[in-house]
Amino acid sequence: MKTTSENAPVIQYFIAIAKNVVTGSRFFARIMLMETIKKISAGDVRLASRLIRDLEDKLPHARARLKKLFPHTGKSFIIGITGSPGAGKSTLTDALIAEMRKLSKTVGVLAVDPTSPFSGGAILGDRVRMLRHAEDEGVFIRSLATRGALGGLSQAVGDAIHVMEAMGRDVIIVETVGIGQQEIDIINHAHSVIVVMVPGMGDEIQTMKAGILEIADVFAINKTDRAGAKQLHTELSSLLSGAPLSFAAWRPPIVMIGNLYETATFIEQMAELAQKVFDHYAYLQDSGQLGKRMERKAMMEINDALRCCILEPVIAKLTTSGELQRIAEKVINREFDPYSAAEEISKRFLKSGGENDTGKK
Amino acid sequence: MPERKIRVMVAKPGLDGHDRGARILARCFRDAGFEVIYTGCHQTPEQVAAAAIQEDVDLLGLSCLSGAHRELFPRVVELLRQKDASDITVIGGGIIPEADFTMLYDAGIKAIFTPGATLDSIVEWIRTNIKTRD
Numbered sequence: 500m501k502t503t504s505e506n507a508p509v510i511q512y513f514i515a516i517a518k519n520v521v522t523g524s525r526f527f528a529r530i531m532l533m534e535t536i537k538k539i540s541a542g543d544v545r546l547a548s549r550l551i552r553d554l555e556d557k558l559p560h561a562r563a564r565l566k567k568l569f570p571h572t573g574k575s576f577i578i579g580i581t582g583s584p585g586a587g588k589s590t591l592t593d594a595l596i597a598e599m600r601k602l603s604k605t606v607g608v609l610a611v612d613p614t615s616p617f618s619g620g621a622i623l624g625d626r627v628r629m630l631r632h633a634e635d636e637g638v639f640i641r642s643l644a645t646r647g648a649l650g651g652l653s654q655a656v657g658d659a660i661h662v663m664e665a666m667g668r669d670v671i672i673v674e675t676v677g678i679g680q681q682e683i684d685i686i687n688h689a690h691s692v693i694v695v696m697v698p699g700m701g702d703e704i705q706t707m708k709a710g711i712l713e714i715a716d717v718f719a720i721n722k723t724d725r726a727g728a729k730q731l732h733t734e735l736s737s738l739l740s741g742a743p744l745s746f747a748a749w750r751p752p753i754v755m756i757g758n759l760y761e762t763a764t765f766i767e768q769m770a771e772l773a774q775k776v777f778d779h780y781a782y783l784q785d786s787g788q789l790g791k792r793m794e795r796k797a798m799m800e801i802n803d804a805l806r807c808c809i810l811e812p813v814i815a816k817l818t819t820s821g822e823l824q825r826i827a828e829k830v831i832n833r834e835f836d837p838y839s840a841a842e843e844i845s846k847r848f849l850k851s852g853g854e855n856d857t858g859k860k
Numbered sequence: 861m862p863e864r865k866i867r868v869m870v871a872k873p874g875l876d877g878h879d880r881g882a883r884i885l886a887r888c889f890r891d892a893g894f895e896v897i898y899t900g901c902h903q904t905p906e907q908v909a910a911a912a913i914q915e916d917v918d919l920l921g922l923s924c925l926s927g928a929h930r931e932l933f934p935r936v937v938e939l940l941r942q943k944d945a946s947d948i949t950v951i952g953g954g955i956i957p958e959a960d961f962t963m964l965y966d967a968g969i970k971a972i973f974t975p976g977a978t979l980d981s982i983v984e985w986i987r988t989n990i991k992t993r994d
Contacts, residue, residue, distance in 0.1 A: 545945065548916035556864050619865075620890035626911065627900040633907035633914075640914055644865075644895050 536567045542666045544639055551641055554658040565658055572664035575607070576780055577671045579689030581651060581711070584677025586695040587721040589628035590759060591772070592674050596632050598773040599670050606632075607663035607671040608640040611653050621645075625674060639668065650684025651675040657688055657800060681710040687799040690792060691716045691779045693772070696735070698727035712738070716779045718753040719772055728755065749782050813848050864992040869897040869917040871908045873936060876926035877901050881953065885921065888979040894986070905932055909939035912948055918990050922969075924954040934967035941968075949990060953977070 539547050553561035578595070580588050592608060599606045610625035623642035632638040641663075643653040652675055653659075663671050675685050685692055694715035720731055735753055754772045759765050783789040817823040829835035870886045872879055879901050889896045897915045899908070912920045920940075922933055933952050940948055952964060953973040961972055970989070973982055 545913055545916075545943070548914055552867070552916045614895075615890060618891045619893040621895045622886055622890050623895060623897045623915075626897060626915075630899065630903060630907060630911075633903070633910045640911075642897055642915060 532564065532567065535564060539564075539568060539662065540571050540665050540667065544666075547639070547662050547666050548641060551643075551655065551659045551662050554662070555643065555646070555653070555655040561658075565661060568661060568665040571667075572661045575660075575664045575668050575671045576691075577660060577673065577689045578776055579673050579675065579685035579692040580695060581675040581678055581682075581685050581692065581714075582695030582719075582721075583679070583697070583700065586677070586697045587756075588674050588677070588695050589625040591693070591695060591719060591721065591756070591769070592625070592672055593629045593632070594759075594765070594769040595672060595773060596629065596638055597766075598769055600632075600635065600637060602773075604669035605637045605667070606639070607666065607668035608638070608674065609643055609656055609659050609663070609671065610640065610674045611643045611645060611651070611656065611676050613676050614644040614646045616647070619646075639663065639666070645676060648684075649682065651678045651682030652684045652688070654803075657803065660688060678711065680708060683711060683714050686714045687796055690783060690789070691776050693717045693719055693776065695719045695721050696731060697722045698725050698731045715751045716749070717772065717775045718751055719756055720753060721756045722758075723755045724758045748786060749779065749788075752778075813844065817844070866894045866919070866986065866990055866992060867897070867915065867917040868894045868919045868921060868986070869899065869908075869912050869915055870921045870923065871899045871903060871911070872901045872923045873903050873905050873908050873932040874924060874926055874928045875902060876924055876928070878925045879923070881925070882921075882923040885923070885953075885979070885982065888983065889986075892983045892986075905935040905939055908936050909943065909945075912940065913943055913945050917948060918992055919986060920948055920950045922950065922952045924952065924956070927955065929954060929956055930960055930963065933964055933969050937968040951985075953982075 580592055582588050596606050612623045614621045621644035629640055645653050648654045692714050739750055752775045756768045826840045868889050870882050872882055886896045886898045937950050949970050951971040952969045956974055
């Protein structure tokens with residue numbers, strides 16, 4: 500038997516090799532990372548789509564790539580399309596893609612559909628309306644499932660937008676899930692929001708309510724060959740003309756869109772919709788409103804990132820240690836309340852503890 | 861590490877409007893917890909392959925009831941190969957005579973499900989054979 504000291508040079512030798520392998524593989528990994536970033540910024544659909552997938556699945560290496568891509572982002576015009584289920588969002592997205600292609604703009608589309616709360620599965624069917632663009636390399640369509648997010652989008656949508664921006668897409672269209680009255684997360688992501696409405700969804704009191712109607716930069720009344728389209732137009736116009744003065748600088752235009760199968764008229768109306776959206780973007784730039792929107796977006800992104808960095812690891816730790824379960828049992832038996840539990844946990848994890856308490860009791 | 865979602869695309873290439881089976885499968889996959897991209901009928905193999913790549917799916921299920929599977933299925937596999945996307949598993953289903961099975965397997969179709977195959981057996985096959993990529 501050799502003693503440990505006799506073994507020392509051999510061990511050191513192996514440690515040296517191991518170190519080389521580690522630095523070597525790190526070096527290699529870095530080269531691979533740079534290569535991926537380069538390819539995605541050159542527009543590689545395969546890698547981009549895969550990165551979006553990894554971001555959806557929250558893989559740690561995906562975030563590292565997003566960090567490297569971030570400097571390449573922020574140059575695209577982002578259009579949001581939202582409205583109730585069946586209003587025609589996907590069909591209008593399809594037609595809008597065609598308009599953008601006429602202007603030789605490259606397009607990215609993120610189409611969000613709901614995840615089943617029961618099985619966790621999803622049917623992503625927006626693409627069915629956009630098949631004609633499948634072979635056009637200037638169009639990249641990616642479906643996303645909400646995975647439990649409630650604001651009408653998926654949590655990964657902001658990241659996916661960045662990936663498409665980095666790819667150099669001129670225009671990115673984000674189609675929300677079919678929404679109700681207040682799923683308005685899209686305003687945190689898009690420069691211009693189109694709200695698609697259809698006749699026959701209720702009287703003017705519905706139109707007066709807060710929420711979805713307040714976020715429109717452009718209104719599209721779709722399916723105007725149906726009864727009640729004129730009435731809806733009148734109601735919306737009167738609502739808009741009664742808007743307070745602060746909103747007067749940009750009054751959301753209303754575009755009437757008729758039957759898809761009356762092709763010539765439909766295409767004309769879609770060209771008008773596209774024009775109004777560009778008008779709105781020009782207004783944002785000229786009026787300085789664009790800066791405000793960008794600030795809102797940046798704030799939201801920092802907020803999300805903080806949540807991701809601070810809240811999620813804490814919850815993950817508490818879950819694996821079983822503490823969360825124990826606290827839940829105590830709360831159920833009324834031995835403990837959720838508020839004190841949260842305070843106690845925050846004291847443990849945040850160095851400043853309660854010192855930053857602003858006195859809100 | 862969060863669990864990876866299996867992404868599946870269900871497509872009907874060619875001139876075949878019989879999509880009842882494809883729709884039932886799409887719903888069945890949804891209920892199995894997969895994310896399913898449903899793309900409807902009347903697509904060219906080029907459209908199918910491009911969509912599968914844009915959606916980064918693990919599995920592509922082709923349905924064909926018109927008898928054109930001998931042409932269409934191998935073409936889709938070939939297009940995926942050309943675009944460096946052979947890691948997408950392709951399976952087929954529909955009215956497919958047993959005599960064609962070998963030809964399709966040789967062309968790279970990994971499994972074939974014909975009328976009478978249970979939904980459970982298809983989901984089971986996917987769970988066993990599809991490993992989401994790292």
